[in-house]
Amino acid sequence: MPATELGRTIDAVWRIESARIVAAVARIVRDVGLAEELAQDALVAALEHWPEAGLPQNPAAWLMTTARNKALDRIRQAALHRQKQQELGADADARGEQFTADPAADLEADHDIDDDMLRLIFTACHPVLAREAQVALTLKLIAGLSTGEIARAFLQSEPTIAQRIVRAKKALSNAKVPFEVPRGEALQARLAAVLEVIYLIFNEGYAATSGDDWMRPALCEEAQRLARMLAGLAPAEREVHGLAALLELQASRLRTRTDAEGKPILLLAQDRARWDWLLVNRGFAALALAQQQSGQPGPYELQAAIAACHASARTADATDWKAIVRIYDALARVQPSPVVQLNRAVAVGMAEGPAAALPLVQAIAEEGLLADYHLLPAVLGDLLAKLGRRAEARGEFERAAALAQNQRERALLLERARATLD
């Protein structure tokens, strides 16, 4: 195999395997940062060894075994060091105390790697870390992205992201975060954080919050992969399927969300024939899986159910808005928020007409909770325009444009403001 081809193969194997290797090693050394370091040592060994010896029959197993052996070596060294210090009468706790695991128990080949992966995911999204650190660590350790790739996706410099990851690993180590899947009551709260991290990654790709860059689709794909992965690892968790369904359904519309010039196209104006029907069907299947699990539907599943209502309407006119209003009612119960109320009001407007929705939106506006949210005046403008109150509509669209962060959205809103003059 030529050197460049071998290099690409090693890279591909590494991307597929790194999370599993880090997870397996972390169970031995009980430290995610150290585990990643040891896994990388194994990669370095492969880069040195394979060009001469040729690609092993099973490169993944080679990397896993090498990394595990390095971990066990490290533990033995630490134990030896500790023993020597004891012999010297030094403080027994001085060093190596992080290696508390029993290495013998970890030698069983292929001990449940799925559990290790789950532990790794929960550790990367541990509450001692800030959300942005959780996101960076998840992309690095679970998705296997390079620091440079994460930096590009988040429009940050590489050193910034590298530092964020180093600090996150140190924080986990300092806090002696156990390498485990939380149990009992803690599980739901911790799982919610994992789901939020994945959802954030998706949204970062779905719509850039500022500037000209409307979407970074690679992040959407990574988030979809993470959600599918998690659904495979924790199949009894209803909301995991809910999130997977939501991401598949939202991603199914990615390619119809903008026109040739990059201007956004709203859901109801999109060409449904160009939706990605493979992803739509995957979304329906994931939603059905969620609905088969016990427990109550969570916010992701309910949002997926709304997306599914849109996806199952052949044309925009055929949308079952009454059903959507009912789902928003349920969503408002599990996740009360003015944004949900605003979306519900939009659905009421579609189901019963703008006159029914206007007082609802005005009430939200009076509460003042969404004062900086551009979609509130945008919705008001839309309802007023439909009711023929053009001058008021224009004012609202202009206000919305002033609040919009995204230049494309701003342009669209200014266009609507102008249209009230026609």
Place this chain on the structure above:
Amino acid sequence: MRVMVIVKATADSEAGVMPSRELIEAMMKFNEELVKAGIMLAGDGLKPSSKGKRVHFSGTQRTVTDGPFAETRELIAGYWIWQVRSMEEAIEWARRCPNPMPGPSDLEIRPFVEPEDFGAEFTPELQEKEERLRNRLTDAGH
């Protein structure tokens, strides 16, 4: 990126020989790995070409022919659709696939045409724009 991984037909698959239990089990395990990695979007086996039809186009004419079709090596026996980061990743996963046939066989990996490959001319907006431009040119010609 998305790829279609095509299982090429063999004399066995064309003869409708069903896979052994061992192969079915190995395939299920492989598929499970694909699902867990989050890359599997779809996948199915296809019946032999004797159950297939071909619709031939020539100008405005359509001619339907019945299978089986002769050129076994060009036929397909099944497919997956994977979402991967690179062709290399797809190759690496394909390497891990159990041999899908009792004898020698091939998998073919083909990347999907992505929206950006189409160029913008396929979007209705640009078509409309071109139309307007063409009309203007025609108008100018008068």
